[in-house]
Amino acid sequence: MPPLVELRDVSKSFGGVHAVVDASVSFARAGIHGIVGENGAGKSTLSKIISGVYEPDEGELIVDEEPLRFHSPRDALATGIATIAQEIALVPKATVEENVMLGIESNTAGVVRRGDVRRRFNALNERTGFRLRPTARVGALRTAEQQKVEIMRAIARDARMIVMDEPTAALTRDESDRLLEIIRQLAAGGTAVLLISHYLDEVLSVCETVTVMRNGRIVRTSPAANETPQSLVNAMVGREITLEYPSKKLRPEEAPVVLEVRGLTRGRELDDISFEIRAGEILGLAGLVGSGRTEVARAVFGADRVDAGEIELEGRPVRLRSPRQAARHGIAMLPENRKEQGLVMIRSVRENVTLATLGDFSEAGLVNGLRERATTRRLASELAIRTPSVDAPVVTLSGGNQQKVLFAKWLVRPPRVLLADEPTRGVDVGAKRQIHELIVELADQGMAVLLISSELEEVIGLAHRVLVMRRGRIVAEYDSEQATMDRVMAAAFATEAVA
């Protein structure tokens, strides 16, 4: 039987970043096909090409042996490809039935024929075996039930293929198991399922076929029966080294502890997080997206409230309830999303650089423009920020230079602790190397650095010590020699670590 969907040499880039490169893969008419890969390997982009969110830059998308172009998810839906997104997109106030039938209600001249709608709904309920109550409000349902509604909605629209991006990420173990059972039933009923997941055991238990991606490329597609969690991890990591890292400066073992964190707990996001960073040390924090890495930095910086936990700075307990207090204690945070959390994009380089320390440039509330300009120019040249002038709006700078502006903001008054969350995200290779050198140099000057990155290479390449997080907990710690891609990845994905 010909495949339902096929990709031929598909590529897609975003502003110079190659998200998917020369991907060729075909999806059968029935059964469950898994896609696995590291953060940023291109899984989501690939699935969004299939579901019509993105158009490929190159290559062909073939459905039923016919090359097609999807301009929107609507086009994909018209050919029977439905998507269930990471964030549930239902109308919470409406009932299950209303959500399932939204936009496809049986009607006569716009008047809904309720009886007919109910009859169709019952048929769907029968077919999927979900046994959902049609009159229940969706907002009152649990996440797993809401996902059933989403799935039923897709089937009501005659979906032949359902794309699921991380459907179990927000679920408890129990709920995940139930959802996987539903996915199996769907496949048994003749619907093709494309499942993207971080959980390798999950993928291996339900999928017939698994595709592994790395750096936007497809490494291989093979029957799940031929794979083990370890073989998948090996394929995801690969052996290529794409970047060189500045040599690590040795950290004196007796250097004083600058930051000590004990028992940091926040809801279900952070569970009893404890660690310490010494002067001059770069501590790497690895883990999958959503494992709680960012939440650690935000909790230490006082950006989010915590339920429990203690923080000591140079041996003294401190209470940090706001970023303002943290900054006053000499803690700086480079947030993961520079556009939304880091910079005031429409304001100038100068205004952004001095924002956190404006008091240093003013007397009696009046800003001293000359001193401010001089300091901004000095930092701009030290960090090699390429900008037409210090008065240019930050939005006109390239990603790498924007990131350097963010660094400059916290280097006006060098902090004792630097929490760097994804410091090289969306930055070109040249700027990346400069930022790596900068981090190493800052640590060498005695700063305690917490480095969070989705790029495992970066964490391993720069950090003196690596902590691995999974589901809100620190699950492993490796020193510089022990930290290998395999080990860290295995800990992050919870496969059996090769000791």
Place this chain on the structure above:
Amino acid sequence: MSAEPVAAQQPPWMRVVRSVNLRDYGIVVAFLALFIGLTFSTNTFFTQNNFANILDQWAALGLLAIGETICIIAGVFDLSTGAMVSVTAVVACKVALSVSPTMGLVAGVATGLGLGIANGIVIHLTRINSFIGTLAMAIVYAGVAILITGGNIVTVTDSSFGAIGQDMGLGIKYTGWTFIAFTVFAALLLARTTFGRYVYAVGGNAEASRLSGIRVDVIRGACFALSGLAAGLAGMLLASRTQSAQANLGAGMELTAISAAVVGGTSILGGDGAVWRGFLGIMLLAIIGNGFNLLNINTTYQQIVYGGLILIAVAADQLLRRRA
């Protein structure tokens, strides 16, 4: 960089023209065009008497427009300014009657400041959107004004109460001077002080500002306080000018003030704009109204022109932002 050689080939004036974009100075061009047009098409426009009159008539709205400009730059709206004008004017008259005319004037301004601070606190505590928050406060204030007056006009007969609203110095009425002084004060505050810098930062990106150690609610609260102060001054001037006040005195003024801020080129998305823009915005509305009068055009058309101007200003802002 490949862009540099191209720029170097252009004559210097070209570069200056390019750096001055339409968005920045559209309001200036519009204002000057109308100003020059009216100067030549009438012989009553370009007279000291006319200018003094315009300033006097638009002083109260001008004060509100400056307050709104500050709020909009900080990323919030203040829909309560009109109602605050009513309350402050009524309070000024009542205190003038029961204590003394001078104390009445002072009480009016102080009341405005107090109500503005109350806006800031309420919005901080309830965490509701400023648009809805100040709308609700406006309804409360309007009710308070009716409570104080009992629905009647409050009249102050002591002529010393009317001095600031009616007398003149150096060819301009004190109302105009108050407006100009507040404009200069606000302009310096925004352009030169750390507070001003924070206003722009908070409006441009509240989360980034918070993560830079800025107390976002304190800054926005201070902006509401300034807007309240402006409303207090406006209410005091209006009360003094007619030596009377009633509960609906300021009703609807906030909409004209917000229009002026927006027409002046202050972005409703926050983080961008200037006090002089608010000033020029209200002056543009003023001379349009003045022009209709002097040219004997049916003033009904004025509304249509005002509405059209707001649409043009906001559309231009969004278009140019998207392109940037």
